[in-house]
Amino acid sequence: MNSVILSARDVDFLLHEWLDTDALFERPTFAQHSRETVDAVLELAQAVATEKFAPHARSNDLHEPTFDGTTVSLIPEVGVALKAFADAGFLTAGVPEDRGGGGLPTSIISACLAWFHAANTATSGYALLSMAAANLIRTHGSDAQRTLFAEPLADGRFTGTMALSEPGAGSNLSDLLTRAIPQEDGTHRLFGRKMWISGGDHELADNIVHLVLARTPDAAPGTKGISIFIVPKYLVAEDGSLGERNDIVLAGINHKMGSRGTVNTAPVLGDGAHTPGGAPGAVGHLVGEVGQGLPIMFSMMNEARLGVGIAGTAVGYTGYLKSLAYARERLQGRLLGAPPAGPQVALVEHPDVRRMLLAQKSFVEGALALMLYCSRLLDDAVSLDGRAAEEALALVGLLTPIAKSFPAQWCLEANTLAIQVMGGAGYTRDHDVEQHYRDNRLNAIHEGTHGIQGLDLLGRKVLLDRGRALGLLVARITQTAERATAAGGSGEGYAAKLLAMTARLRDVTTRVAVAGGGAEVLAEATAYLEGSGHLVVAWLWLEQWLAAHGKEGDFYDGKRAATAYFFSRELPKVGLWLDTVAAHDGLTTALDPTVL
């Protein structure tokens, strides 16, 4: 039953029947690809995910990484899976061809990553960190750094980390304390403590490339004084050979509720455990310019946050499919009015179980549509010209906090509904859904908490942007509504509801912009985020409804049913969130916290 981890049919529908991925292959950027090649890649992702990642997802949770004071031990299946991932070319499949990659569209890469997260989100974490680290070095590093660090990351010989947080600095990176002292040879020596660093140590690879945020001497306070450094676990000579052990070691590892297979660590730099070259401090190589640490890191942030969104989506999706399979199989009770001696019916026959399954479907398929839509915008940004590319980039910037937070919230809700569908069985470790519920809970916390996403959306992406990207979004929603109205049938009603709620979003946005975006307004940023998120997903459900329009069969009927569910049960919630934003009543800002 656990082999159904994601729907290839849905991925195909979204990429080909909805997003017209074939159109990408007519653009020079992606002209080397075709429907056949990308479908082969998707099939490969499904196969590797199913065969190499899924089988140890439970074991990776039950036998979480251990740390003996020196070494982190993982179950061996993790290394086997990551090697298969690298061998199949996924580490570089999305890297542009002129940088040695496969040049595949991001929308295809995202769909592939959804397969891996659905199969085993914890093991997938290591691969994603390596891809992100390589990408950062490729984009911002020197030629030598690309050769010595990005290439081995890209072929799987090294793995990567993003070492941002510290014990005293999580969401507030401006407070980080790690120091980087410049050396005569052009390197730096780093001293400090990091926290919450995924993949911070293990024996999966020859070397680990830590990307470490730190402060140089006399740096400006706040975020402007932060630089970013490559700190390898083992020093790398100019010929690429590995040298001494660098002075970055673990103070310990964190034991999480879920996503246990991804080791989470507390590294210490320059504490004297090792003295590379006989001197104190962890050797670090500056990436880019001094003081550019945060801009460089944040240039990667949209992709990282979309990655979190894909993870949340996939974990929700797989839980939905597993609870659906159980509900089809398991006989329990009878329908209202049936004779007590008659046969029992499957769980899926009960209306309340159907409600929970439809809700899950509307969340996870809506989220997957959102993730692939954002990915497609990134493809448009690199394959279209001028204003079209700019608009795509502006739109994906606007949508990123939503794409990060909607799955973390609503695909987690799907996971709790999956448990509920299965009842007591779902609450036991005999089934996967309880793990999905624990694993997915992480996604509202890392890579910027839910609250941070709200501030990013309302504060930066809407108010600071003076509503320009929001205008693009509204224009696209309006176009969709026009097409739905023209299609007739229930499309007219959906379009009217969507337009009404969109007008409300514009109106509320204008009101809070006029109000000046002060503390009371930003205090309701989370409500703004959640309201916008539901509106966007409703819009993408109407897009899916249109893509299914006039087509017959169970699959398309399912899309219509989920659209009906989302428009009748979920879209109305937008009004309540927007009411809260419109009121911005100062309930939280004016609160004296001693009364709590």
Next chain:
Amino acid sequence: MNSVILSARDVDFLLHEWLDTDALFERPTFAQHSRETVDAVLELAQAVATEKFAPHARSNDLHEPTFDGTTVSLIPEVGVALKAFADAGFLTAGVPEDRGGGGLPTSIISACLAWFHAANTATSGYALLSMAAANLIRTHGSDAQRTLFAEPLADGRFTGTMALSEPGAGSNLSDLLTRAIPQEDGTHRLFGRKMWISGGDHELADNIVHLVLARTPDAAPGTKGISIFIVPKYLVAEDGSLGERNDIVLAGINHKMGSRGTVNTAPVLGDGAHTPGGAPGAVGHLVGEVGQGLPIMFSMMNEARLGVGIAGTAVGYTGYLKSLAYARERLQGRLLGAPPAGPQVALVEHPDVRRMLLAQKSFVEGALALMLYCSRLLDDAVSLDGRAAEEALALVGLLTPIAKSFPAQWCLEANTLAIQVMGGAGYTRDHDVEQHYRDNRLNAIHEGTHGIQGLDLLGRKVLLDRGRALGLLVARITQTAERATAAGGSGEGYAAKLLAMTARLRDVTTRVAVAGGGAEVLAEATAYLEGSGHLVVAWLWLEQWLAAHGKEGDFYDGKRAATAYFFSRELPKVGLWLDTVAAHDGLTTALDPTVL
């Protein structure tokens, strides 16, 4: 920090400033008690819970019960805690004095149990099962059964279980297959398999008293053919001495996501592991009459469901207090517009963190008010006469599905917010909140799932009752609104909102009653449950607001802030749920499940 598990101040406020518990002592039923005696009991509960239950709550999760094929092993602290619970008299504190108990009001007992669940819900489970089993035997058993089983349960020498579910019969008890064959000596011999039986084996007590539902030969199909039996682990002679091992053994234990400390088992009866008296089958003693198994069990169900509500409330409450303590302590970031080099502020200063704390407060204090209100209704039912008693009983019957489900849903929501407030720290096993989130997830599943509660409320307690109890509820809500209007200030606005939503509930209820309460209507029973639940809790927030009215100080300001939160952010949701009920659009009933 973990020592703050519940608020004695809030319990005192609810019992004394709001519910006027002193009035109970003027009634003959409770005349032997006084404010002083019940306050002493509450303090004792706090002390035993804090000293004996809380310290091993984490250990009980990390070192969950194990089963070696014969014996279940628990950590020793569980037995020590349960002995302290029994020694302090809590097993019988709520039993009427004429039945050998302490005769305390249920509202006091519920407050005590909240302390134990807040401290350690898993260990508390064993005590509650014993109390429930003793209560059932006391109410429905013979004199001999009371002496031989209820008394040892009441003094802690035996523990109890409720053995209802089977591998093929969970929510649908009518399908249970366990057989009970009458013997010439008046006993029965039982054969069958049970599932999800909490406390089904362990070495905590001299004996375990299983209350087992089973079918007698030639019994009617469905629920009418079910009887209930006492099946002791060891046979008990007429003089109370323990005899042979009975043939009830474990096929295994279930490994849950949370509430791990309460061993959950799959017992087998009459499989031949033992042959008491040289004959096959587990010896069982019929309680009450043949065919009365379900009515007897359901006579205990309201109390059992209120017990689940208290557990969910307490686990939510303790998570709130722990996240609040962390938010006061932990410095992180700065307020909007503050200079980056300035000092960091505590988490509690951030508006979005306050939002999450206020939401938690509104859920957990609202839920505690609901639990104590229902408990008080039970006290009224036994201490008032005639119509007043009947009304109290009708009202608590109506409110029970809400009291069972609101905490399971919204105090779990509080638990997820507690994690979010604490960020990465909250997601680790270094802090308690992740365990609370796992533990509390059980409460929407056992003792009737969330969906079952909806059907109970809308189908039985409202439609079948022809709205009589609902009318009582509306009358009480109206009285509260009138008092709030008279009080003036924000009370007027709250009263108007509450009355408007109550009118909407009445209107929707009438509409679905007129529609005939068919499948489409009952398909929206969960929406009806959730809408009613939020309305009831809003009402009880206005009750608390009134109890705090005119009083000064942080505590009362906190009540006012939480009332404002619930009325502005939560009460409006009722309208959406009721819209769904009013539409009863047949989305789930008409669905062809193959499209999922």
